[in-house]
Amino acid sequence: MKNKYRNIFLVFGIAAIAVMLFTFDVSYTELAESVRRAGLWFPVVVLLWMLIYVLNAGAWYIIIHDGFKGGKIPFWRVYKYTVTGFALNATTPVGLMGGEPYRIMELTPYVGVEKATSSVILYVMMHIFSHFCFWLFSIGLYVVLHFDYLTTGMSAFLGLSGLFCLCGVYFFTKGYRSGLAMRSIGLLQKVPFLRNWATGFAQRKKDALERVDAQIAELHGKHRITFYSSLGAEFFARVFSCAEIYCILLIFTDAISYWDCILILAFTSLFANALFFSPMQLGAREGGFALAVGGLALPYAYGVYMGLIMRVRELIWIVVGIGLMKFGNRRPVESEEYK
Template sequence: MVRALKVLYVAVGVGLLAAVFAEVEFAEVWSLAVLVGAGGMAVLIVLYAFGFVIDSFTWQMAMAGVPLNARWLWRAFKVRMVGEVFNNVMPAAGMGGEPVKAMLLNKHYGLGYREGTASIILGRTINMVSQVLFLVIGFAAVWASDLPGHFKGLAVVGLLAFIAATAIFFYAQRLRIASATGTWLGRRRWLERINDVLHHIRDMDERLIRFYTQNRGRFVAAIALAFLNWAVGAVEIYVAMIYLGHPVSFADAWIIESVAQLIRSAAFFIPAAVGAQEGAFLLVFSVMTGGPALGVAMALVRRARELVWLLLGAAFGAVYAARPAR
């Protein structure tokens, strides 16, 4: 069943990708994409690396027992690099690399599985909350623009759905819903076996609550830094459009990135959001510039940057695989 779902998710992505390229002339898309060149791609990779360092530091801040120094930042950076490879190739809601990250932290740096897992959940929460802030600004710009009304309506619906999902994810932790549900189920005689794992659930909830209540400064600072990372994505769009020969305002770049990230989040079940990301760029560029080929070219440029980054992550993974455990 699981294997069938994986095949289905990949098929959906491939189908979306085929639909995107059916709407454009590939020769035109390619002629635009190559305008970026090696120099432009290097600039985009440096920009993404800067954002990735910020993202790694926000995750480091979620590790309550870890010092905020350069040594641990480098460790978090490398582990995240490897984790992102799995997050992008596995149809697991972008969570396929999370167990890998927890394992690497434990095996090579002695960080306990519970603390590592808690930091991963906290890091995901921080990213989602900061993404809400980023999207709110982006869709406020959409609402203030002269874009079609139906586009604005869809944007608002998507934003509200994402805000609701983020609120549920956060308050499920804050209100200890997992512990409460587990305790309720544990009282059922036919589910008494889960009592063996209830203490693990309660321990995780306590770690999360302790961070939210005792490390509020870290939590707020991490959200601010994560927001900066999302903004770097808009800068990447802004710079890439200059290389593509169609410069846009920074406000438009923010709108483009907001729509792309929202659709990518909605397509969480598709590995690397294949087809969905391309469709997002096709949609938003068609509405904003009337040039669908330009949107697909932008998508190809981003895919090229992602491929380079994933290869670097795979290289880090190979180094970890060859290194003996601590």
């Protein structure tokens, strides 16, 4: 990627961080007190995400090298682009408006624009698909662990949530079979302000988009080991990230199981993603945590406190991700095919 484009992403990231710092819905005194109360658990929680990002980067790394005939891309670069991509997405309302273009532009010199585009699209699909798999798993887990406490209202909620997740699984399974690039452009052609641009883009890039869709369909249809390895890494990253909730709740009580932490994260992520338009899901995550721990007969205050700790941790990783843009950017030696 050219430095001028990288600097644009950098300025955007810094501006977004500044906006978030000035628009936090809690005081800095409360945040500082939360970190102080967490004690040694706070650096543990921050470092934990270093390992979670390894799993995320690993899932993308597997996809990038599937069927690629060129040289291996260093894992540390994929890790760097992963952390920065998530940082950009976390600062963007609606998400997926900063991180994905950044990843494509950084990866293009190594694998070409079509492979870069298809690998990023595939990884985003895998990342979202693992959400639905995780939610379905959690619904079954709740029924097994708390069957005696099921009420009519909770049963209805679980049923509707399960139906929603099954629809999501069906949508992505269909997308994997037939591709998603042309389908996405087709949806953009129905958006009033994007219709003309999307129509022109589809006409100019029709062959390239069809090749991207072919690569997406090939991964699911012919390279099942790659597909399920990547999905497994993303799913395990979600399960492993529940250790953050477990560590924070240990500050208050030892009457909590890891299974309950999985249920808390599943409910909270489902609630927060419903409010996808909020940068860093401000307010949605704290509310989701409060409702989730309340549903497990824990004090609502635990959920609010947990949300504050995780908010500070996420801000630290956003700063790290944005800062990584300016390190390790030596331009790779491109083959003639990608120049």
